Amino acid sequence: MSEALLIVAHGSHLNPKSSAPAQDHADAVRAAGAFDEVREAYWKEEPSLRNALRTVAADEVYVVPLFVSEGYFTEEVIPRELRLDFEAADWDSDGTSADSVTLEPSDVDGTVHYCGPVGTHRAMTDVIVRRAETVTGTPDVGEGVGLAVVGHGTKRNENSAKAIRYHADRVRERDRFAEVRALFMDEPPEIDDVTDHFESEAIVVVPLFVADGYHTQEDIPADLGIADGDGDYAVPTRLDGHDIWYAGAIGTEPLMADVILERAADAGASVDAWPGDDGDRPTADRAGGD
Amino acid sequence: MIDPPPTGRAVIEMSERADPWPVEALREAATDGVDFDGLVVTRDGDGFHLAVPGASYEGLSAVAFADAARRHGAYVENWLFWHQHAPQTPADWAFLRWIERADDLSVPERDERLRDDGDGVTREWGQVAVTVRLTGNGRRRYDLRHADEVDVARDALSTYADPCEARRLRKTDDDGDYRPLSTAPTLPHGWAFVDLGPAAAVRAVDGFYPATIANWHREREGVLDVTHWHETVSRQTGIYGVVQTWDRGEGHAHVDRVAEACCDDSQCLKRREWEYDAETPLSVDGGSGVFPCREPCSMVIAAAREWTRLEAEQSRTYAFDLTPSEKEQIETIIDAVADGRVDEIREGDTGDGANRYRARYLRAKLFDEVGNLCGVPTDADDANADGP
Numbered sequence: 001m002s003e004a005l006l007i008v009a010h011g012s013h014l015n016p017k018s019s020a021p022a023q024d025h026a027d028a029v030r031a032a033g034a035f036d037e038v039r040e041a042y043w044k045e046e047p048s049l050r051n052a053l054r055t056v057a058a059d060e061v062y063v064v065p066l067f068v069s070e071g072y073f074t075e076e077v078i079p080r081e082l083r084l085d086f087e088a089a090d091w092d093s094d095g096t097s098a099d100s101v102t103l104e105p106s107d108v109d110g111t112v113h114y115c116g117p118v119g120t121h122r123a124m125t126d127v128i129v130r131r132a133e134t135v136t137g138t139p140d141v142g143e144g145v146g147l148a149v150v151g152h153g154t155k156r157n158e159n160s161a162k163a164i165r166y167h168a169d170r171v172r173e174r175d176r177f178a179e180v181r182a183l184f185m186d187e188p189p190e191i192d193d194v195t196d197h198f199e200s201e202a203i204v205v206v207p208l209f210v211a212d213g214y215h216t217q218e219d220i221p222a223d224l225g226i227a228d229g230d231g232d233y234a235v236p237t238r239l240d241g242h243d244i245w246y247a248g249a250i251g252t253e254p255l256m257a258d259v260i261l262e263r264a265a266d267a268g269a270s271v272d273a274w275p276g277d278d279g280d281r282p283t284a285d286r287a288g289g290d
Numbered sequence: 291m292i293d294p295p296p297t298g299r300a301v302i303e304m305s306e307r308a309d310p311w312p313v314e315a316l317r318e319a320a321t322d323g324v325d326f327d328g329l330v331v332t333r334d335g336d337g338f339h340l341a342v343p344g345a346s347y348e349g350l351s352a353v354a355f356a357d358a359a360r361r362h363g364a365y366v367e368n369w370l371f372w373h374q375h376a377p378q379t380p381a382d383w384a385f386l387r388w389i390e391r392a393d394d395l396s397v398p399e400r401d402e403r404l405r406d407d408g409d410g411v412t413r414e415w416g417q418v419a420v421t422v423r424l425t426g427n428g429r430r431r432y433d434l435r436h437a438d439e440v441d442v443a444r445d446a447l448s449t450y451a452d453p454c455e456a457r458r459l460r461k462t463d464d465d466g467d468y469r470p471l472s473t474a475p476t477l478p479h480g481w482a483f484v485d486l487g488p489a490a491a492v493r494a495v496d497g498f499y500p501a502t503i504a505n506w507h508r509e510r511e512g513v514l515d516v517t518h519w520h521e522t523v524s525r526q527t528g529i530y531g532v533v534q535t536w537d538r539g540e541g542h543a544h545v546d547r548v549a550e551a552c553c554d555d556s557q558c559l560k561r562r563e564w565e566y567d568a569e570t571p572l573s574v575d576g577g578s579g580v581f582p583c584r585e586p587c588s589m590v591i592a593a594a595r596e597w598t599r600l601e602a603e604q605s606r607t608y609a610f611d612l613t614p615s616e617k618e619q620i621e622t623i624i625d626a627v628a629d630g631r632v633d634e635i636r637e638g639d640t641g642d643g644a645n646r647y648r649a650r651y652l653r654a655k656l657f658d659e660v661g662n663l664c665g666v667p668t669d670a671d672d673a674n675a676d677g678p
């Protein structure tokens with residue numbers, strides 16, 4: 001019984017960086033030898049979601065969406081385009097708790113384990129903390145430091161904000177950072193007034209976006225007020241008496257590859273090896289679960 | 291996950307050894323029988339039987355069988371390669387057979403042409419040229435290059451051994467511009483994949499042109515699942531749902547224009563197999579690509595979304611005063627952009643209507659200060675507001 005990992009991502013007709021995280025994490029999983037086959041598929045690039053399953057030889061395919069939250073793409077677009085007979089209710093999710101369902105696609109023989117998005121997996125909390133460590137260059141960052149977990153937020157999909165708050169709450173429970181806030185681009189509390197939300201002088205801002213693009217490289221720096229005339233920003237940037245450590249899209253963090261594998265392993269995949277077996281694996285939550 | 295194994299081809303379960311000696315492997319397989327590319331081997335109470343075109347041996351002992359098999363070693367090695375070393379996924383297997391023209395060339399013909407002291411056999415898949423050569427014991431190695439660079443010295447190219455690099459190479463064209471459509475005829479030059487094994491060669495080709503092998507194979511097997519235009523736009527939702535409104539029972543001229551704009555061989559190397567619907571073919575040519583296009587792609591749908599919005603407008607009559615040459619120049623400029631010719635127009639060639647100086651002169655003469663052609667406002671309301 002051979003197994004394949006299919007990482008599905010949005011991709012872009014305009015931004016070549018959009019697919020970079022999916023490619024990089026696929027390469028990391030492949031290099032670790034975690035799966036017999038590792039493939040990517042995209043909504044906007046190729047292979048398209050429509051053609052993806054027929055490029056896989058394995059008869060068990062673990063489909064992991066490289067998306068931040070549950071919503072339109074994970075519940076409607078991806079299953080429809082992969083030709084899965086799936087209803088969002090199959091996940092029985094509260095908005096952040098989708099795990100996996102086992103389905104038979106209509107255009108190929110075999111079994112698909114359709115997983116929830118990486119963004120709502122509990123291990124993403126570790127990636128957020130890791131991102132704070134890497135952007136500040138401080139392995140034990142936290143004491144006296146504020147952490148802003150930033151999401152798009154949209155009134156059209158309440159799950160978008162739920163995913164951000166879920167991880168902000170989990171980081172806060174660890175009592176590692178002086179303050180933790182969930183902030184948004186398109187709904188309150190908004191990132192425009194980031195310094196109003198923190199007393200700590202140092203504020204680490206981690207946007208929960210998959211790829212670096214317009215939102216993470218132009219919109220958010222401008223909204224935060226750290227962008228200079230050319231739209232560039234320094235790390236850190238001094239702003240209203242605070243140091244803003246802006247991390248860029250979390251999807252580019254190498255530890256994300258492990259979250260992808262966690263999703264597949266939770267769905268029953270026999271993951272043979274982990275990219276972080278040298279100590280980087282986000283194991284904090286695996287033992288106890290939650 | 292993909293198609294069932296092709297009929298008439300028994301996939302042998304070989305022993306654990308990675309590279310069995312061909313004659314030994316053939317002897318093990320004889321009990322189940324072998325009939326492949328002209329080689330026929332059986333075993334019964336009388337001993338082994340072996341036949342190739344032009345020679346036949348009956349009732350052989352094991353030793354005599356080994357002698358006969360070695361005498362026709364090219365057949366034996368060919369059999370072993372295709373059942374032990376080549377990827378057994380039907381589409382990949384068929385693709386690699388296609389590369390070396392296995393359906394057209396006999397085993398001795400291929401043995402002659404694939405020898406590694408020669409040119410091997412090269413076939414083009416889109417803009418990728420795949421060259422296969424024999425190494426030893428029937429093993430094949432594959433080189434991939436841009437089809438324009440088959441004869442370029444290897445030293446002049448950047449060489450790659452990891453087939454997964456192909457999907458990164460395909461992302462930009464020779465100018466470094468992003469290529470969202472992998473099958474656009476703008477594959478960059480300057481690279482070579484060298485000495486790939488069969489599975490790696492397939493992976494690299496799929497990296498350049500994702501899913502083309504799978505769909506090509508389905509087409510060859512007569513099971514390509516074409517999804518036509520109307521069905522494709524009908525399932526769109528979200529910001530693309532609006533494209534459904536473009537189909538209003540007014541024929542398919544709009545889809546003809548989409549296919550002419552996006553799917554022509556000059557724009558995409560896939561051969562369009564989708565039509566308006568199963569009963570209504572489009573009026574434009576689908577192209578001559580090796581691999582099929584089974585449904586409108588995301589680029590087409592995204593462009594159609596724009597056209598749906600634009601084509602909701604009603605035509606109006608505008609009056610512009612142009613000299614005959616100015617009218618022709620506007621046509622030349624549109625042609626130059628549509629044909630991707632702009633970068634080829636020489637700086638000093640003011641005889642070309644799409645030359646930059648010519649276009650700038652036309653703009654200086656015909657546009658008013660807010661960019662209206664011949665001073666004619668786009669909306670009549672603007673004329674009333676700003677007019678004399």
